[in-house]
Amino acid sequence: MWNRFKPDLKLRLTLRVAAISALCFTAIAAYFLVEADRSVHARIDAIAALAARTLELQHNKIQWVNNPRSEFPDLDSVAASVMTPGLCLAFRSGNGDVVQRFCGGAPNADGEPPRVFAAFYRSLFDPGREAVRPVESRGAKVGEAVVWIDPAVLTAQAWHEAGRLMAALAIALPLLCALVYAALARALRPTQVVRAGLERIAANDLTARLPPFDLAELSAIREVFNHLAETLATTLAERSELTRKLIALQDDERRHLARELHDEFGQSLAAIRALAASARHTAAQDCPALLAECDGIARTATDMMETLRGALFRLRPPDVDELGLVASLEGLVAGWNGRSRGRPRFDVRFDGAFENLPAAVGAGLYRIVQEALTNAAKHAGATRVTLELAARKVAGNEDRVIELCIADDGRLGDAAVKSGMGLLGMRERVAALGGRLSFETGPDRGATLRVVIPALADPIVMERAA
Structure with a gap:
């Protein structure tokens, strides 16, 4: 003002x-x-x-x-x-x-x-x-x-x-x-061109360049501006490439960890349960006083198996390409509702068709939703979380974009947690997919995460982002 x-x-x-x-x-x-x-x-x-x-x-x-x-x-x-x-x-x-x-x-x-x-x-x-x-x-x-x-x-x-x-x-x-x-x-009319160029740079249009000027001072500004735009474009391209590699490495590590936990820790828990059942059978014949201890070992092994199953699910989600993004997200939300027993309550709504999405887009959206729901449930203390996913056409052409909106009524005191490493990881995934992310907090409580991702992108970039 x-x-x-x-x-x-x-x-x-x-x-x-x-x-x-x-x-x-x-x-x-x-x-x-x-x-x-x-x-x-x-x-x-x-x-x-x-x-x-x-x-x-x-x-x-x-x-x-x-x-x-x-x-x-x-x-x-x-x-x-x-x-x-x-x-x-x-x-x-x-x-x-x-x-x-x-x-x-x-x-x-x-x-x-x-x-x-x-x-x-x-x-x-x-x-x-x-x-x-x-x-x-x-x-x-x-x-x-x-x-x-x-x-x-x-x-x-x-x-x-x-x-x-x-x-x-x-x-x-x-x-x-x-x-x-x-x-x-x-004389100052060229400053409008400079301002328009800066606005394009601020809007992430790194192809903006200033035309030649007659004045020596403005020509010097043009040279610095164009050099800065080129350097920034190169730097962001290198950063995006590094981000894609880091995300791919992270997902590889998660899959490797999930495989190790399933093969080693899962088999050990299954063996403990089998031994507990065998010990209970022996105790029922020779020493009935050990039945309670055997049942306790079996329950502990069962609880650990459930915990391991949840960890494996988070580390290695279902194959979105086979199940589809909608079914995968519905299963994710249903799992949260089952574990939270209604507090918080998770709701999901879909608008549009999501069958022909590239695999990298579907996997990236799933990971973003997974991280956002974890932040809302564990860090914000929300009582209600709403997830909306829509596929819309871009005005003026036939391209489609995927719009994701996740809103919760959580505490603002934990906004720093919600905007920390979890939000940073989501930003990196969105940037790797060529999209935009915004995070807003309400006046008293609650927060809203908005993500817009193009439904079609360079297949090589998508493959790297996956």
Whole structure:
């Protein structure tokens, strides 16, 4: 569920590009504001220097012509050439009084910037700063030429320039994000092919291979992926071959052990029973007190014979190829019901025809059922075990599969036992037959074993698996 809310790589990279672009626009805006402030102060410095030089010339001219009635200071000529809206030009006498001042226009009230921006701009740039140049005559200071620009005008101009940049950002950023997302979607399209290949590998399709890619990084991934798939296929094939050999060796050992027990141990028990019967016959004539001991020996030998018969049946099951899978499984279930005396209760149901199964499939299914029933009865403490075997056609073709389902209501505390070596052996048998096995436990108790095996397979593989 959490993966549904995670942004994909395209969206994440697009958001990062958008954030970097916004930072770049902010840096550009800050640069333009700094350059504009520097240009303004350079201009008013130049105007102040021009005004001071003009006033010095005026003052020197008065002294040359000795005409005290000439007006001083006279800033009209300077103001006429440099005056712009918001610019203020003044002459300040030596005692600090402003003798003459000119100001050009007033800030436009309709274009006033927000107060927050105005306070921020004034705290950074000090737009009302004056440019002052001394006015000297014959080495003596007669006053100062002062130039400044109305802070409201500078703030409004800065807001106007910032607004233009923000408008450009509002238009360019969404377009940039759309182009980046489209480019990333096109560039990352091959990752869907990689994902599909991984899903096929996860589904045990080891024939999956990735096609060539244009990008060097994806080409490197392709080479590693294909090499891994080939290595995994080879490894699993070798493992399956080893598993088939181990299963065949195990079955051979079981048959050999069953033969040894039947020939040696079985004959010894039969001899003990015969000797016990002979001893009882002799005791009945000569020593009646030994009759009880003779009967005990006979019962013990009989019980051991029954135990041996059950062990032989488990080691060497009936010939499934001759009796058929259905009859063999019915006999197996009937034997469990007889030995357990109804606790647990074993039920078996069949659906479909099982007459033409390969011998290896029938023998493998019998061994799987035998192991599963043993786990359910001895380790899980189940009270009811249900076995269902069905032969079904695969959708889209004429091939058949055998579906086996064994469910019990046993304790979950012994799930580790049920999923241990017994389940491992069943997995190996199923894998050798080219099938699939799943093991599920219920929320409170009980477990279900499901096996799906193809009804037709390679005869050589089946012969090895048998």
